[in-house]
Amino acid sequence: MTEITKKIGIAVKEILKGNVVALPTETVYGLGANGLNKNAVLKIYEVKKRPHFNPLILHLYGIDDLKKYAKHIPEEVYKLAEAYSPGPITYVLERKSIVPDIVTAGLDSVAVRFPSHKMFREVLKQSEVPIAAPSANRFGRISPVTARDVYKELNGKINYILDGGRCEVGIESTVISFLEGKIKILRPGYVTAKDIEKITGNKFRENGKRKMENGKEHFLNKKKYLSPGLLKSHYAPLTPLYIVEDLSALTRISKQNFYHINLSGYKNLKSAASNLFKEFRKADEKKYDFITIQKVENTGLGIAINDRIEKASTGTIDTFIGKSNSYLV
Structure with a gap:
């Protein structure tokens, strides 16, 4: 124990x-x-x-x-x-x-x-x-x-x-x-x-993709990552997490057993970041069939939040709906 x-x-x-x-x-x-x-x-x-x-x-x-x-x-x-x-x-x-x-x-x-x-x-x-x-x-x-x-x-x-x-x-x-x-x-x-x-004084691109990475600069080869947090899948709840690009898509699955994480309800990006993993865990423990979330504005701290969302996600809700017409209302 x-x-x-x-x-x-x-x-x-x-x-x-x-x-x-x-x-x-x-x-x-x-x-x-x-x-x-x-x-x-x-x-x-x-x-x-x-x-x-x-x-x-x-x-x-x-x-x-x-x-x-x-x-x-x-x-x-x-x-x-x-x-x-x-x-x-x-x-x-x-x-x-x-x-x-x-x-x-x-x-x-x-x-x-x-x-x-x-x-x-x-x-x-x-x-x-x-x-x-x-x-x-x-x-x-x-x-x-x-x-x-x-x-x-x-x-x-x-x-x-x-x-x-x-x-x-x-x-x-x-x-x-x-x-x-x-x-x-x-x-x-x-x-x-x-x-x-x-x-x-080093300049980075505003969207965070920066001179930073093209996806290959993260590692020396397939098994040599320069730092933690660079794998494509990470931070994930056990329950499938889908990214919603347009909130109107939620009306098509409104009768299903899912939980939507609303980051826009937090007063600022610092608060959203502080509560992101708490929201993941809370939704996971409720045993929903799946979880949905919309990314935040991709600037400043929002870049880090979206990075975690992308790595935790199973895909987009549109892809999910396309594969499972039974979820359409």
């Missing part, structure tokens, strides 16, 4: 014992282990059923720790860190040999970030080790934003969940690559392309 605790000391002991423990961050809950302990990191993959070609993010306490694990760090990283770290931004850099291959999926790069959640930071401070941590859920499933979410996902698979309340941001960090002298946004997140432009 997994125990939910608010005692930071318990989490620190678990990390130093070589165990995994669920930890709160400002983005989503993470499944943490000592990032320098190969056997401990292996447990992360085992608990999540995560493929080994998918690298992990190494969480550090402060910017002074960066040079211990990464090399050839460009000045732009320090400028961005001054503006947005600790916070929901991850930097992909050339790694030093001290970082185990299992953390980086054998890549010559490492993804690092500085979480801002005070409890996670205290665990980092007291344990004095970098913590490797993906989201604390089964691979491909909805990211957890509360300790109770983690419990539902991983009860019996880990000893402890450190309860730090609900995650404020609610979606995973922005991931930026600085490899080969180029700045690329690998995964959109809370820190937007415009935020990055202000600091680096």
